[in-house]
Structure formats: C-alpha cells, structure tokens
Amino acid sequence: MTTNARPTFREIEVDDDFGRTMRTPGGITRSAAMARAGSDIDRVRPQVSRYVKDECARLKKALRSAQAGAQPDAALVAQAYLASQNLRDVADTAGFPLVGLIARNLCVIFEAVDAAQIDYPAAVVDCHTEALGLALSRRYEGKRPKELPELLAGLSQIVEIARAAAAQAAISGTAAG
Amino acid sequence: MDGRVRYGSRIPRARAGAGLTEINIKTGGRRGGVNFSRTKQHRVASNDFAWEPGAASGALELCLWLAGCVVLAARNPSINIAGLSFLLADPNPHSTAIIHSILRGFGASRVIEARTNRDALQILNEQKIDLMMVEPNLPKGGGLAFIRSIRQDPNSPCRTVPILVITGDTRTSMIKGSRDCGANMVIAKPLSPSSLYERLTWVAFHPRKFIETANYFGPDRRFKIEGFPSGKGRRAGDNEVEVKAEEGPTLSQDDIDSLLAQAR
Numbered sequence: 001m002t003t004n005a006r007p008t009f010r011e012i013e014v015d016d017d018f019g020r021t022m023r024t025p026g027g028i029t030r031s032a033a034m035a036r037a038g039s040d041i042d043r044v045r046p047q048v049s050r051y052v053k054d055e056c057a058r059l060k061k062a063l064r065s066a067q068a069g070a071q072p073d074a075a076l077v078a079q080a081y082l083a084s085q086n087l088r089d090v091a092d093t094a095g096f097p098l099v100g101l102i103a104r105n106l107c108v109i110f111e112a113v114d115a116a117q118i119d120y121p122a123a124v125v126d127c128h129t130e131a132l133g134l135a136l137s138r139r140y141e142g143k144r145p146k147e148l149p150e151l152l153a154g155l156s157q158i159v160e161i162a163r164a165a166a167a168q169a170a171i172s173g174t175a176a177g
Numbered sequence: 178m179d180g181r182v183r184y185g186s187r188i189p190r191a192r193a194g195a196g197l198t199e200i201n202i203k204t205g206g207r208r209g210g211v212n213f214s215r216t217k218q219h220r221v222a223s224n225d226f227a228w229e230p231g232a233a234s235g236a237l238e239l240c241l242w243l244a245g246c247v248v249l250a251a252r253n254p255s256i257n258i259a260g261l262s263f264l265l266a267d268p269n270p271h272s273t274a275i276i277h278s279i280l281r282g283f284g285a286s287r288v289i290e291a292r293t294n295r296d297a298l299q300i301l302n303e304q305k306i307d308l309m310m311v312e313p314n315l316p317k318g319g320g321l322a323f324i325r326s327i328r329q330d331p332n333s334p335c336r337t338v339p340i341l342v343i344t345g346d347t348r349t350s351m352i353k354g355s356r357d358c359g360a361n362m363v364i365a366k367p368l369s370p371s372s373l374y375e376r377l378t379w380v381a382f383h384p385r386k387f388i389e390t391a392n393y394f395g396p397d398r399r400f401k402i403e404g405f406p407s408g409k410g411r412r413a414g415d416n417e418v419e420v421k422a423e424e425g426p427t428l429s430q431d432d433i434d435s436l437l438a439q440a441r
Contacts, residue, residue, distance in 0.1 A: 012387040022381035027257025037282030037370035092367040
C-alpha cells in the first residue's frame with residue numbers, strides 16, 4: 001500500500017509595521033517622491049562621479065596588469081571583476097551611462113569566462129578598456145548609449161559572441177556530464 | 178473638468194450592507210499624466226466619496242469624477258515611510274549613498290548602513306528594523322546567507338520583516354537564490370527612484386503570506402504577478418493587466434478544444 005504523504009507546511013498571515021505604516025494616509029505621492037529623490041541624488045552626484053572616475057582608473061590598471069604576463073593573473077582578474085561590478089551598480093545613476101554599459105559588458109564577459117571555463121578573451125577585454133577611456137573623455141561624457149549606436153554595436157556583438165561561447169560550453173558540459 | 182472626459186454609463190448604486198459601491202466608469206482622455214480610454218466596473222468603498230442619487234447630472238458627473246480619482250489614487254497610492262527604519266547592507270558606500278538619498282527623498286528619516294554581514298546582524302540585535310535591503314556580495318558570508326539566517330531563526334525578531342535583495346547580477350541563478358533564501362523581492366542595480374518606489378509599494382500594498390516548511394521560511398514563492406502597482410509596466414510593449422471587453426471575433430469552444438488537444 002502506498003501512502004501519499006504530503007509535505008507539511010504552514011501558511012502565516014503577516015501584517016508588519018512596514019506595510020501598516022506605508023499604507024497610512026498622509027504620505028508622499030509618487031510624483032513628489034520622484035522629484036525629491038531626484039534632487040537628493042543630485043546632492044550626492046559629485047561625490048559618486050569622483051568615485052566612478054577613480055574606479056575606472058583602478059579597473060583599467062587591473063585589466064592592463066592582468067594581461068601583462070603570459071597567463072592572466074587570477075587575482076587581478078578578480079579585482080577587475082569587482083571594479084566592473086561597482087561601476088555597473090552606480091555609473092548610470094552618477095551620470096555615466098556609457099561607463100555603466102561597458103561595465104555591464106565586462107561583468108558578462110567575466111561571468112562567461114568563469115561559468116564556461118573558456119580562455120580569458122584578452123582582445124574582447126582590450127576593446128572594452130579602450131571604450132572605457134573614450135566614455136570618460138569630455139567628448140562622450142554624459143552621452144547616452146542610444147546616441148552612439150555605431151560605437152556600441154561592435155561592443156554588443158563581441159559580448160554576444162562571449163555569451164554564446166559560454167552557453168555552448170555549458171551545453172557541452174551538461175552533455176558530457 | 179476636462180471636456181474630453183466622459184463619465185457615467187450607469188448610475189452608482191450602493192450595495193446595502195456591503196459598504197461597497199459598484200460603478201461603471203467610462204473614461205477617455207488624459208489625466209495626471211496617464212492616458213486612458215476604457216469602460217470598467219469598479220467597486221469603491223462608499224465612504225470614500227459621496228453622491229446624491231437622482232440629483233442633477235452635473236452633480237453626478239462630479240461624484241463619478243471623485244470616484245474615478247479614488248480609483249486612480251488606489252492605483253497610484255501615496256506612501257508613508259516617515260518613522261520607519263531601513264537597513265542598507267551593502268559593502269559599497271557609494272551605492273548606499275545613492276539608495277540612502279532616494280529613501281530620504283521618499284521621506285525616510287532613519288536609514289542605517291552596514292558594510293558586513295556581522296555589522297548587519299549586530300544592528301538587527303540592537304535596533305528595530307522595518308525593512309532591509311541586502312546586497313548579495315556582503316562580505317563575511319554573503320547577503321543571501323545573511324537573509325537565510327534571519328528567516329530560519331525562529332527567535333529572530335526580524336523573521337518576517339520585508340527584505341529586498343539589491344544586486345546588479347540579474348542572472349537566473351541569482352534571482353532563484355534570492356527567492357529561495359526568503360527575500361521578498363529583487364531590485365536590479367543601478368537603482369532608480371521609480372523602481373524602488375514601485376517595489377516598496379508592491380511589498381506594502383500586496384503583502385504575501387509567509388510559508389513555513391522544513392527547509393524554507395519566507396514569503397510565498399508561488400508569486401503570481403497580478404499587475405504593476407501603477408497599472409501598467411514601464412516597457413512600451415507591456416499590456417495592461419485588466420481583461421478588456423472582446424474587440425473582435427473570438428475562438429469557438431471547438432477551436433479552443435482542438436488547440437488544447439494539440440498541446441496535450
């Protein structure tokens with residue numbers, strides 16, 4: 001005889017202070033909240049902009065040093081990945097959308113390398129390092145990706161190639177496993 | 178009142194004892210930055226607005242306009258976060274500076290920052306926190322482990338406190354990991370004021386039951402998205418969530434059955 005024993009679970013109704021207070025009348029409307037948050041972000045923007053520039057310098061240095069030897073230095077690659085993550089998280093809000101996009105691309109590349117155990121794509125990373133320098137130049141600072149489709153199309157293509165290689169490697173790994 | 182906006186395909190009737198009023202509102206035009214054109218039946222709490230049945234049509238229009246405002250207000254609610262305590266657990270001080278300023282803009286007066294797992298736990302032991310925002314890259318154990326430890330501890334005073342994961346890593350593995358450790362929601366970095374506002378509204382106005390099993394404690398993961406808090410998504414291709422009246426010929430039952438048969 002088989003028994004259809006169902007896993008035990010318990011449902012709990014939760015009405016916490018956060019929800020109760022948030023729903024209290026007399027708060028701030030969406031439009032007012034957006035306006036006030038925007039002006040508060042403007043106040044911290046100069047400080048975050050300085051940080052973005054410093055972090056870009058650190059990232060470029062780490063990327064160049066990582067490729068100095070015959071084999072990429074794992075610690076420096078990890079450092080570059082961390083700097084890319086930091087830039088990805090704040091660059092857009094600080095007014096550097098191009099830097100944000102390049103940092104996102106670099107994160108995708110590093111994650112693909114890590115996930116699929118493919119060789120470090122030095123040429124792809126080099127392209128992004130050059131693009132980072134360009135994004136910080138006075139000519140391109142503050143420009144949005146939409147305004148520079150020809151510049152970013154190439155970067156997107158090589159990232160897609162890295163992504164596809166990672167996906168392919170993952171499929172091969174699964175099939176082999 | 179905007180001359181292009183038409184109201185009133187049915188006189189509102191109070192449903193005795195229910196405290197609710199059913200009204201059909203036919204709307205078209207632009208109000209509060211929102212384009213709308215639809216006829217929809219709404220149930221509105223009768224103490225939210227007042228009207229006099231049988232009064233002049235102008236008064237009726239005014240009443241229906243008020244009802245429409247109530248409905249729109251319900252979709253775009255105001256939020257009240259003054260007095261609430263927020264914990265931002267993120268190793269990057271510049272990232273927290275941005276989130277801190279957004280929360281301050283929303284009216285938060287008490288935002289505490291933690292740079293490590295241990296700092297965050299210490300703050301939780303010493304102070305009352307109403308909402309946590311946790312970055313998965315939190316040093317000394319990671320943010321997801323931190324969330325899991327709070328949810329799994331039956332003695333934790335913060336066991337059911339809403340927790341949002343804030344991360345730039347939007348890979349499926351990260352989203353699933355965040356969900357399975359007991360987080361309420363994931364917000365992708367870089368954070369914008371609108372995305373944070375929507376998530377806070379969502380958590381507060383659409384609370385989910387908590388589920389306790391042998392290996393999980395947290396909000397119900399069977400999360401059915403029933404619409405965006407503002408009624409419409411941010412992307413141009415997002416459809417409205419309400420099911421509208423049919424606009425053309427529909428499939429017959431036989432057609433539906435044959436489609437389902439193929440699927441089976």
